[in-house]
Amino acid sequence: MRLANRVMNLTPSSTLAISAKAKALKKEGHDVIGLGVGEPDFNTPQYILDAANQAMQDGLTKYTPSGGIPELKKAIAKKFKKDNQLDYELDEIIITTGAKHALYTLFQVILNAGDEVIVPSPYWVSYPEQIKLAEGEPVFVHALEENDFKITPEQLEQSITNKTKALIINSPSNPTGMMYSKEELYALGEVCLKHNILIVSDEIYEKLIYTSDPHISIAQLSPELKAQTVVINGVSKSHAMTGWRIGYLAGPKGIVKAMTNHVSHATSNPTSIAQYAALRAYETDQDPTIEMRAIFKERLQTLYDLITTIPGITCRQPKGAFYLFPNVSGAIKQNGFQTVDAWVEALLEEVKVALVPGSGFGAPENVRLSYATSKEELVEAAQRIKHFVEKNQQ
Template sequence: MKNLLANRVKTLSPSATLAITAKAKELKSQGIDVIGLGAGEPDFNTPQNILDAAADSMNKGLTKYTPAGGLPVLKQAIIDKLIRDNNLEYKPNEIIVGIGAKHVLYTLFQVLLNEGDEVIIPIPYWVSYPEQVKLAGGVPVYIEGSSEQNFKITAEQLRNAVTDKTKAVIINSPSNPSGMVYTREELAEIAEVAVEKDLVIVSDEIYEKLLYNGLEHFSIAQLSEEVKKRTIVVNGVAKSHSMTGWRIGYAAGDAEIINAMTDLASHSTSNPTTTSQYATVEAYNGPQDSVEEMRKAFESRLETIYPKLSAIPGFKVLKPQGAFYLLPDVAEAAQKTGFTSVDDFASALLTEANVAVVPGSGFGVPSTIRLSYATSLDLLEEAVKRMDNFVKTKWQD
């Protein structure tokens, strides 16, 4: 039989976060008391007003196809949100609604990249960025944002990484997996390089509502009209409104790029789920109290769990400023407990301590593990106790 698979998928790596979540669920189904800290989704239900709006739309018979790029009423809700929250003005033809921010990014890279085009990806990175770039024929180029730089890249690093083939740079702030946030000044310096080198800026802002210690979100597109023209803002309701399963995200930016994305969507997805679109209209137009309540809950968990995690021997933890992840460097803990890699250490945490974490190798930082604190405080505290006991029991000087 001929080779069945296309070359483009042969080097594709599965999502590390989804893989660890699946393994944890498998062990739970066997009756094992596993605490899962791998999933990247809030543990709150979607707010009731949004559920009611979805049900109302179905009861009214609003269950048919919509335009490929999204309902006009939803595009308007997004436009209003961007003005209200980000002081950014867009027209309907500069907005596309997609099946989650992940698929919006996938579609963006498909229309943006030609074979061999380079995309600069800061390390640590969200697991899907490199794979999506490669699937579009692009070449990921990595810049390390070291722990000494708070997991952020500098403008100088960006300038040095640009070549004749560089098409775009990805900025994810607040970051998955580090939770770090770029300042306005840092974004301005990066934008200056992007303008100088004629780069497209892909600004992933999906965690914008989850900021702590009084920080306020600032989009790189807010810097100037010149920067805005070359920036594609990607966002959605998954994290902000606890709507991960509804699968609604959007992109805002250059009309030519948005039009191409819409044309591609018309041949690949037809349209985002109709009911989810009406739910998202309510998410953006309705009360926002639940968004702030959830943010406060995550901040409270972070303040409680961070010092306890930092106290585990061999764990070096930078305190995040946003999102709901911690990214401790556990290389010393892994070495002192007899493991040759952090991946093996993380695997043993799951099978021996019954705590599921995501190995940092999936994010380009193999000395780390990612823990999500999007779960109850009781479970978080129990997970830290298990990890602490695991390390102390196996520690060898």
């Protein structure tokens, strides 16, 4: 039986593919260091685990409202007010099965066949595939490395057509770790307002910033921009809850209502127990990101210092998330490889270090390294990469 065109044209996730290969090699007994996965290497805090257990003991294991339990929506509204100076009503918030599902559902309800979504490149691997699944067209705008992988208002203006429906902004960014400033966001927002383009602001790494630069949500810059923006977030990165699959979106009531109707037929509702766990995450005064940020910041500096000493590798120092995105074009050329994908594959086979090729992010000269692993493994990984590059120099 022939499958639907929408899935025949999908590109598999490069991050999950490299992670699967690394796990397979580990099962065979190889000493593999995996720097491909995008999740904190911390367990979910105990007080959140306790809340989930209590929810089960209290029988809170039934269906919930499709858009999420009101208590969690209220807690998220308080979070937006406290962290972002944004006011949202409960019918302007939807709880979803992870932030990824919020994005997927959003594109399903706003895009018609042929509608265009502007995707700054480098981009998170799922953006273009989700757009294509909604029969939309991703339009890639190449952000220059010398501009810290951020697009300019001029680039945005030039990419707009009469089919443009939305712009994606991801700050801090996966895969680059870079952030837009308040002034840069405002300038992009002005272009979107001029052309009536929806702004999709993915802020999942909001809490993982390692400089004095504050996180800025484009929605908080003006009432006009708030009305033109949907904000995506979740507990995966901030509370080490990737497997719990709780994300959320805040934005215009019409979009939230349409998404709620859609998920009522897709998932019924997010997992009840995970919602009560997330409720505890937002109701407490405890902040697990304080410890995580300190550890990630130290790891970032360690890995950055080591990677930038390797011949043929250059790197912009990121400000947030937990990735380095070095340019390895020089090393690839020195080692006699034609593509970053071939170089990454050889690196995994020869010295057992798993990286994600930048081609999956729209950046064929780069690789993504996650430093969400121990400092000892990061040091060892950098040493192995350096050994591989120097050994294979031609």
